[in-house]
Amino acid sequence: MGKPQLIMTRHAAKDYKSSVKPIWCPGCGHFGVQAALFRALEHLDLPPEQVAVISGIGCSSRLPAYTECYGFHGIHGRALPLATGLKVARPELTVIVASGDGDAFSIGGNHFLHACRRNVDLTCIVMDNEVYGMTKGQPSPTTGPDWHSKLMPEGTGINPLRPLAVALASGAGFIARGFSGDPNGVAKLLVEAIQYPGFSLVQILSPCVTYRPEERHWKQQVHAIGMEPTTNPVEAGQRLFADDGLSTGVFYRAVLPGYPGTVRARSDDHLAAIEAELAL
Amino acid sequence: MSAIATLEELLAHAHNLELEAVERYQELADQMVVHNQPDLVELFRTMVRVESLHVDKVRDLAADRELPRLAPWGYRWSTLESPESVPIGGESYGMTPRRALELVLASEERAYAFFAGVADSSSDPAVHQAATELAEEERQHAALLREWLTRYPAEADSREPLDMDEPVEQD
Numbered sequence: 025m026g027k028p029q030l031i032m033t034r035h036a037a038k039d040y041k042s043s044v045k046p047i048w049c050p051g052c053g054h055f056g057v058q059a060a061l062f063r064a065l066e067h068l069d070l071p072p073e074q075v076a077v078i079s080g081i082g083c084s085s086r087l088p089a090y091t092e093c094y095g096f097h098g099i100h101g102r103a104l105p106l107a108t109g110l111k112v113a114r115p116e117l118t119v120i121v122a123s124g125d126g127d128a129f130s131i132g133g134n135h136f137l138h139a140c141r142r143n144v145d146l147t148c149i150v151m152d153n154e155v156y157g158m159t160k161g162q163p164s165p166t167t168g169p170d171w172h173s174k175l176m177p178e179g180t181g182i183n184p185l186r187p188l189a190v191a192l193a194s195g196a197g198f199i200a201r202g203f204s205g206d207p208n209g210v211a212k213l214l215v216e217a218i219q220y221p222g223f224s225l226v227q228i229l230s231p232c233v234t235y236r237p238e239e240r241h242w243k244q245q246v247h248a249i250g251m252e253p254t255t256n257p258v259e260a261g262q263r264l265f266a267d268d269g270l271s272t273g274v275f276y277r278a279v280l281p282g283y284p285g286t287v288r289a290r291s292d293d294h295l296a297a298i299e300a301e302l303a304l
Numbered sequence: 305m306s307a308i309a310t311l312e313e314l315l316a317h318a319h320n321l322e323l324e325a326v327e328r329y330q331e332l333a334d335q336m337v338v339h340n341q342p343d344l345v346e347l348f349r350t351m352v353r354v355e356s357l358h359v360d361k362v363r364d365l366a367a368d369r370e371l372p373r374l375a376p377w378g379y380r381w382s383t384l385e386s387p388e389s390v391p392i393g394g395e396s397y398g399m400t401p402r403r404a405l406e407l408v409l410a411s412e413e414r415a416y417a418f419f420a421g422v423a424d425s426s427s428d429p430a431v432h433q434a435a436t437e438l439a440e441e442e443r444q445h446a447a448l449l450r451e452w453l454t455r456y457p458a459e460a461d462s463r464e465p466l467d468m469d470e471p472v473e474q475d
Contacts (some may be wrong), residue, residue: 046334051395
C-alpha cells in the first residue's frame with residue numbers, strides 16, 4: 025500500500041460553480057455578484073450541499089442554475105417565502121436568496137416586508153440594476169424619476185423606493201450595500217451577512233450594461249460609507265436618509281432575536297410532526 | 305497599504321492573481337460561446353492555457369512552503385480585483401478581436417506593474433528576485449500581445465460590427 029493520500033477538505037470558489045454557462049450579457053454586473061458569492065462560500069468553507077440558493081424570476085434569479093449548491097428557481101417575487109419555508113424545515117442549511125430590484129421590491133414587495141420583520145436566518149441578495157432587464161428595459165421600483173428610455177421618454181416622474189430604509193422600518197437587523205465591480209468587497213459583506221444570526225439584506229449595485237449602459241460609471245461613483253455599522257436604528261435611519269444611494273458597506277447591524285424555528289436542531293420528532301400534519 | 309514582506313506572502317498573491325486570471329478568462333470564453341463569437345472564444349481559451357502555466361509555475365516556486373491563507377479582501381491589490389483579471393463591465397458581446405486584445409493587454413500590464421512594484425519596494429532579496437522574475441514574464445506577455453494587436457489595425461476596427469439583433473426596449 026502506498027503513502028496515504030492527503031485528503032483536502034477545503035473548498036475552492038470553482039467548486040460552487042456549475043457547468044451551466046451563464047446567459048447574462050457580457051459585462052453584466054451579476055458576474056461580479058456570482059464571483060463574490062463563491063468567494064464568500066469558499067472563505068466560510070461551506071460544503072456546496074449545505075447551501076441552498078433560492079430565487080424568483082429575472083436575470084438575477086438565474087443564479088441557482090449556475091451553482092453546484094442546491095437551488096430552487098421559483099416564481100416571480102416568491103423567493104423569500106420559498107426560502108423561509110426551506111430554512112424553517114431545514115435550519116441546518118445556509119439559505120441564500122438571489123433576487124433583483126423588480127423581483128424583490130415590486131412583485132415580491134409584500135414578502136420583502138414580512139421577511140424583514142420575521143427575522144428568519146436568511147441572506148437576501150438583491151442585485152439592483154434599476155431596470156427590468158430580462159423583459160427588455162422597463163423601469164423598476166428603484167429607477168430614478170428622470171431616467172429616459174424609448175418606453176418612458178419623459179421618465180417615470182416617480183420617486184424611487186429606498187429599499188434599505190424600508191428594510192430598517194420593517195425590522196431587518198443587518199442592512200448592507202455593495203457594488204458588483206468590487207467582488208472582494210462584496211464577498212466580505214456576504215461573509216458578514218451569512219454569519220449574522222437573522223435576516224440579512226445585501227443590496228448590490230449591479231450594472232445592466234444593455235439597458236442602462238450609463239451604470240458602467242458606478243465604478244467611479246461608488247464610495248465607502250466610512251463609518252462602523254451602527255446598532256442604533258435611529259442612527260441607521262439618519263444614515264439611510266442622508267445616503268446618496270451609492271455608498272457601500274454595512275449600515276446597520278442589530279442584536280435581535282432570530283426566528284426560533286430557524287435555530288432549532290433538526291430531529292426525527294420534528295420531521296414526524298411535519299409528516300403527521302401533512303397526512304391526509 | 306503595507307508592503308509585501310515575505311516570499312510566502314508574495315507567492316500567495318501571485319497564486320491568487322494567476323488563478324483568478326484563469327477563472328476570468330474561462331468565464332469570458334464561456335460568454336463568447338453563448339454569444340457565438342468563435343474568434344474570441346479561441347483568444348480567451350488561449351489565455352486560459354497561458355495563465356494556467358503561470359499557476360503551475362507559482363505552485364512550483366512555492367514547493368513545500370506553507371502559504372498564508374488570505375481572505376478575498378485581504379490581498380494588497382491597488383485595483384478592485386486581482387490585477388490580472390479583466391475587470392467586469394469592460395467586455396461586450398459585440399466586441400471586436402482588437403477590443404478583446406486591448407482588455408487582455410491591459411490586464412497583463414497591470415500584473416507587470418504589480419510585480420515590478422513589489423520588486424522595487426522590497427528589501428528582502430528573495431522577494432525581490434521572485435517578483436522581478438514574475439514581472440519579466442508579464443512584460444514578455446505584454447510584448448507578445450502588442451505584436452498580436454498589430455494584426456488588427458485600429459483604423460479597420462473603429463467600431464463594433466453591425467448588430468443584427470440589437471437590444472430594444474419593449475412594452
